Amino acid sequence: MEPTVRQERPKTQVRRAPHKQVTSREALDAVLDAALVAHVAVPAPGRLAVVPTGMARDGDRLLIHGSTASQAFRFLATGVETCTTITLLDGVVVARSQFESSMNYRSAMLFGGYTALEGSEKARALAVLSEALMPGMTQARTPSAQELVATSVLALPLTEWSLKVSAKDAPDDASEDLDSPVWGGIVPLRHTWGEPLSAPGIPGDPAVPAALADWPEGRS
Template identity: 40%
Template sequence: MTDRYAQTPLTRVRRIAQRADYDRATVHAILDAGWACHVAFAVDGQPHCIPTAHWRIGETLYIHGSNGSRLLRALGDGAPASVCVTHVDGLVLARSAFHHSINYRSAMVYGRFEPVGEDEKRQALDAFMDKVEPGRRAKVRGPDASEFAATTVLALEIEQAVAKVRSGPPKDDEADLGIAVWAGVRPIETRFGEPIPDLAPAAA
């Protein structure tokens, strides 16, 4: 296995190709920093794009949900999918309207999801809890038999993937540099706030 994903017709970036990054570590970091992905697929010619929680173990991307989910049923039956995770890092304010932009990190993964067996399902769900909060799965009640049976876990092997990243200041035309307007980047940060405890009374 190389350090980079192979460029394919699906993952080749055509628009501003210099922002493309096929490095595995870059793709993994973008996926891991996200809490929700958008999964695009089609059923009977009708396209859908549905947000859902995701997590990664090695070169495998996982999603989960109810057995009755249209998303999971379609993907479990072999529908091709594209998965996107995007982080917006800042608004790029230029001196001209045309050169306004955003700073972002995005990752696209293409492939087909497959249902996992029971052992992998348990390991994957444990890993998901560890992503939510390291060590939490050892503190909470795990799924009982009915909850486990009602949950579908799908896995996608990450073979076709690409990242696209923009960073830095605006790229104004030289002729616009004298325009008397503020230009630069307004950073956007995603961070945890102060925890809010659940005040429900404990069972007797």
């Protein structure tokens, strides 16, 4: 009898609740454009870690930045295979049993290795990151030569990825719980920005840039 050969599924295939997988690149871009933070696995020998970092999508690649003194960024700059995750939490699904309660979310996993950017490409990528994380701050001073040396900018091509979306409009209550007088439903989570607070002592009392003052709720 020949041994059974197990077929390996691609890492981009969602295994748990596969019906929630979304394959639209447009949907992926919407998630990346709405997010501010990515979590990047750093599989350094003996020092496994997951690092949160500011991020921005630049066309067909993801940009992250940090200090050139960071061991994590120096290791990622070698192009090691890693996994980057981005999650947007959209609400809590409250069922009439603890077991059936869950969350509404949009979650992306990006696979591949990062490349360190240099020269004019690095400067341009920093401009993209700045506009994503601080929209409208075009008058802010650009990095000096020393600051550029101290900053690491890495790019990840969006070639291998998976996107999982859960968007329930009602909990999946078990039939035996339907007659329970316990409340069930959806509690939406909305991401909002507070009113910008100016730093003290700014000469001329400049106005808050419109892009910051009108930053849309949720960015999505």
